[in-house]
Amino acid sequence: MEPEEGxxxxxxRATVTMRRSSDPGxxxxxxxxxxxxxxxxxxxxxxxEVFGREIVSLIGPNGAGKxxxxxCLAGILPPREGSVEKAPGLRVSYLPQKLALDRLLPVTxxxxxxxxxxxxxxxxxxxxxxxxxxxxxLGVLNLLDRRLGELSGGELQRVLVAxxxxxxxxxxxxxxxxxxxxxxxAAAFDALLHRLRDRDGLGILLVSHxxxxxxxxxxxxxxxxxxxLASGPPKEVLREERLxxxxxxxxxxx
Amino acid sequence: MILDFLSYxxxxxxxxxxxxxxxxxGFLGVFxxxxxxxxxxxxxxxxxxxxxxxxxxGQEAVELWLGLKIPLGISSGLLVLWCLAAAWVMxxxxxxxxxxxxxVMAFCFTGSVAFGVLILGKLGRYGFLEQTLxxxxxxxxxxxxxxxGAVAGGAAVVIRMRLREFLLIVLDEDLAAADGIPxxxxxxxxVLLVAxxxxxxxxxxxxxxVSALLVVPAAAARLIAPNLRLLLVFAAAGGFLSSVGxxxxxxxxxxxxxxxxxxxxxxxxxxxxxxxxxxxxxxTAQSRGSSLPTDSQSS
Numbered sequence: 001m002e003p004e005e006g007x008x009x010x011x012x013r014a015t016v017t018m019r020r021s022s023d024p025g026x027x028x029x030x031x032x033x034x035x036x037x038x039x040x041x042x043x044x045x046x047x048x049e050v051f052g053r054e055i056v057s058l059i060g061p062n063g064a065g066k067x068x069x070x071x072c073l074a075g076i077l078p079p080r081e082g083s084v085e086k087a088p089g090l091r092v093s094y095l096p097q098k099l100a101l102d103r104l105l106p107v108t109x110x111x112x113x114x115x116x117x118x119x120x121x122x123x124x125x126x127x128x129x130x131x132x133x134x135x136x137x138l139g140v141l142n143l144l145d146r147r148l149g150e151l152s153g154g155e156l157q158r159v160l161v162a163x164x165x166x167x168x169x170x171x172x173x174x175x176x177x178x179x180x181x182x183x184x185x186a187a188a189f190d191a192l193l194h195r196l197r198d199r200d201g202l203g204i205l206l207v208s209h210x211x212x213x214x215x216x217x218x219x220x221x222x223x224x225x226x227x228x229l230a231s232g233p234p235k236e237v238l239r240e241e242r243l244x245x246x247x248x249x250x251x252x253x254x
Numbered sequence: 255m256i257l258d259f260l261s262y263x264x265x266x267x268x269x270x271x272x273x274x275x276x277x278x279x280g281f282l283g284v285f286x287x288x289x290x291x292x293x294x295x296x297x298x299x300x301x302x303x304x305x306x307x308x309x310x311x312g313q314e315a316v317e318l319w320l321g322l323k324i325p326l327g328i329s330s331g332l333l334v335l336w337c338l339a340a341a342w343v344m345x346x347x348x349x350x351x352x353x354x355x356x357x358v359m360a361f362c363f364t365g366s367v368a369f370g371v372l373i374l375g376k377l378g379r380y381g382f383l384e385q386t387l388x389x390x391x392x393x394x395x396x397x398x399x400x401x402x403g404a405v406a407g408g409a410a411v412v413i414r415m416r417l418r419e420f421l422l423i424v425l426d427e428d429l430a431a432a433d434g435i436p437x438x439x440x441x442x443x444x445v446l447l448v449a450x451x452x453x454x455x456x457x458x459x460x461x462x463x464v465s466a467l468l469v470v471p472a473a474a475a476r477l478i479a480p481n482l483r484l485l486l487v488f489a490a491a492g493g494f495l496s497s498v499g500x501x502x503x504x505x506x507x508x509x510x511x512x513x514x515x516x517x518x519x520x521x522x523x524x525x526x527x528x529x530x531x532x533x534x535x536x537x538t539a540q541s542r543g544s545s546l547p548t549d550s551q552s553s
Contacts, residue, residue, distance in 0.1 A: 092434035
């Protein structure tokens with residue numbers, strides 16, 4: 001799907017809005033989605049779309065339901081109401097903040113990659129495989145024989161990213177890459193996301209509370225606080241008075 | 255000469271049972287321990303006391319009213335069904351999240367033990383209690399060994415078929431779910447497999463000791479295995495060697511078989527603990543030798 005370029009005369013907002021509403025090539029869309037744990041819904045009435053070749057950010061205060069929404073979109077948490085529709089045959093990769101890893105379990109990086117990619121555990125040849133180049137790019141190639149438990153935080157993050165990308169996803173769901181930014185380096189992280197969007201045509205949905213990152217990286221923003229309170233391009237949503245109003249209307253305790 | 259003991263039929267049965275249960279329990283134990291379910295197998299084994307008592311009750315009732323003798327094989331089969339049902343109930347209670355899992359296990363197994371002991375008392379068959387608690391590997395019939403083989407083999411095949419999925423769940427449930435793996439369903443399958451294996455391994459070690467068969471080899475293997483593949487191999491091999499070794503040792507030293515197996519397994523654990531520093535040193539030297547990219551190089 002080719003996103004139409006904005007017309008010279010039209011405002012950016014109008015163009016983007018038009019593209020979003022007219023483009024049939026969404027990768028994922030939800031209608032009236034609600035989910036949560038126990039009796040309480042963490043979010044409700046969420047309708048959103050993610051298209052190919054764009055970076056969409058989900059922002060909001062702590063406890064707004066961002067991570068829960070992402071988990072629901074990833075298929076980890078079943079929706080309570082509404083639906084998540086995915087383009088047929090869509091390959092999705094979910095990248096959690098961190099692994100709930102038992103650090104004493106002896107798993108090598110190569111084995112982890114094999115498990116995630118559906119290879120047999122006993123066929124762990126990654127050095128010669130077609131993925132070798134992208135593994136090299138992320139600096140994972142010389143970690144292959146090491147155990148996940150002995151990796152540093154940064155190394156583990158790179159392995160996670162590599163395993164998510166090795167599946168050649170069309171849609172990437174990223175949870176709070178702020179920690180990843182620290183570990184990979186902010187510039188490297190931005191470059192990686194832009195490369196995935198522009199070179200590989202990925203749709204990327206990222207959850208973040210880092211407004212600075214979100215502002216310069218996103219094509220579209222959803223502001224969530226249990227409901228979608230605002231959406232649009234960064235310039236539009238991240239205007240100070242609108243943010244202030246949104247945070248004020250739903251004050252965050254503490 | 256050394257194999258003289260094979261001329262005893264009861265020993266051949268015991269060795270077969272140990273050779274079947276040992277490796278499968280070791281293999282299954284890797285998943286059990288990694289998911290923090292070690293106590294679950296213990297609780298399940300204790301609920302089996304009620305299963306045994308109900309089996310006896312049924313047997314006596316049928317004998318009394320119909321004048322028929324129920325063959326022992328059927329009561330073993332019923333015990334398996336009982337354990338499956340108990341596991342299903344406990345697993346459902348875990349999922350309902352009304353109580354913490356250890357609380358659920360505690361009231362399920364104390365309740366079962368109490369109920370089972372009451373029935374055995376009423377039947378005047380307290381003697382069965384000792385056998386159920388501590389096991390009596392020598393009382394195995396070939397039918398029991400066949401049932402053990404079928405259940406253990408079936409469990410191993412099921413895990414092997416979905417090995418990748420089970421392992422990914424062990425690593426991180428969320429990641430597994432996001433990769434499209436039916437986490438909830440496979441967790442229940444694991445619980446039921448453990449239940450079936452515990453039920454058939456009960457005669458080997460008894461309710462008090464059977465969880466050692468599942469937990470100890472995996473715990474030992476984890477200390478020395480450099481990767482996941484060898485963890486599975488070591489756990490199965492350790493389970494096999496310690497069970498079979500325990501049977502042979504108990505015969506030669508004239509000791510009770512169940513406890514000897516458990517102590518043989520603990521000996522394995524201690525050996526692994528002693529070897530661990532060697533493996534550690536090897537690994538650190540190796541990782542120091544390889545050059546690692548710094549974070550800035552990776553971009």
